[in-house]
Amino acid sequence: MSTDAVLYDHPGPRARARNRILTVVFGVVVLALLYWVYTKFDDKGQWAAALWKPFTQGSTWTDYILPGLRHTLEAAAVAAVLSLAFGIVFSVGRLSDHWWVRVPAGVVVEFFRAVPLLLLMFFIFFGVPFLTQQPMSIFWSVVIGLTLYNGSVLAEAFRAGVLAVPNGQSEAAYAVGMRKGQVMANILIPQAARAMLPVIVSQLVVLVKDTALGYIISYNELLQMGVNNVAANFGNVVQAAIVAAIIYIIINSLLTAFAGWLSRRTRRSGRAPRSTGGSMPTPAPAEVL
């Protein structure tokens, strides 16, 4: 069911009048809220030009925000590649015919999905140095944490994708004499990856957002450089947070738009797996945040 205009009739004169009243009332409420925020900011002197001015200066961008953004994207890119590899390895592991591969892979995936990422990063950054007797690189603490968590989530997505490929595909592949590994690598994974592309991209949005956790273990990413350090220099924490939020929103909106485009493209070319259980629509796969 499309949500457009099925829940309500085409508005007649009375409905139109009521909708107009609701529009005005809610509009006034929103404007009042915005005005309240404005006066609150004004009371605290947050509109002072000095607090916003740093963002019109090139040096703020080149010294703080852009290096921070670069570190965020670096960590996200490395972790994305590693997560995909981790996801493929462990999804294949969970689908293995041998219990001594399947069970450990399942335990690893379930464990890292259930443990908060921050706890994992704290363990890697503060705990592992006690075990190895040498300091842990902040960059790799962030990347390994992100990889273990997002890789586990992707492993489940790949597994769901492989299970959604119609049985006939692997049966046909076995019939022409392919081995288990060949069926997985040449038949199942490519189809699963294509069907799961939108899920994979939205998981990458999660990954980009989660790099902000690096701030807590003082990795020099966007939140650390663009908000914490800028605010330490100019005393404008609210303004810096707003600018950083806008940057995150732009990056992630682009990724989300890309995911939407991919899913439309996959659907048009008819490559998405056909649902097996009749015509009942299923809700979108759960988004993991």
Add this chain to the structure above:
Amino acid sequence: MDVFSDPANVDVYVTGFLWILKLTIAGTVGALVLGVVLAAMRVSPVPVLRWFGAAWVNIFRNTPLTLIIFFCYFGLFSTLGFSASDDIDRNNYWLGVIGLSVYTAAFVCEAIRSGINTVPAGQAEAARAIGMSFFQTLTMIILPQAGRAVIAPLGSIFIALAKNSTIVGTIGLAESSNAMKDLINANGDQVISIFLAFAGTFAIVLIPTGYGFGWLARRLAVKR
């Protein structure tokens, strides 16, 4: 497990998870209420309400929770002078609940909206045919069926909320991840057992919860 033979350390552990529990409960209530209202706005006949819902979802779904919690403390509390309680821990707790709720509500809204899409159009048309208003159609016909379709996605959202509540530690609440960090720094020789105690608690509680939501979702699924 020598660390936990000291009652003071057990206390740190228990306090940490009590904060997580409280944050999760309050955050779930806040996110669910806010998320349902936002979902109702997004399917309403009034354009301004739809825009508001869409703007909310796009802003909060794409901003890192760490930044939101950071803003709740340094922006809302320190700069703008919003204070929820005089007690420092209580205040941080409520700021955390606000951050978790506004963030998670965006995901709840989207889950419920995708649930509304699974309800056959005939249901809404029949409701309209017997003269129900938009509000009646939504609350009596569509949402009860949509809610049953989205139990599994909502379950994973609330499990994520429980894990995300560790991020409130950023603003100084002594929740489980901070508790673990302090214990590790004080007992460097027992790092593994400390990590397993904290991570294991999350795993033991959250993995069965996930399967529980899956079971509930299958049990309550609308048979069509």
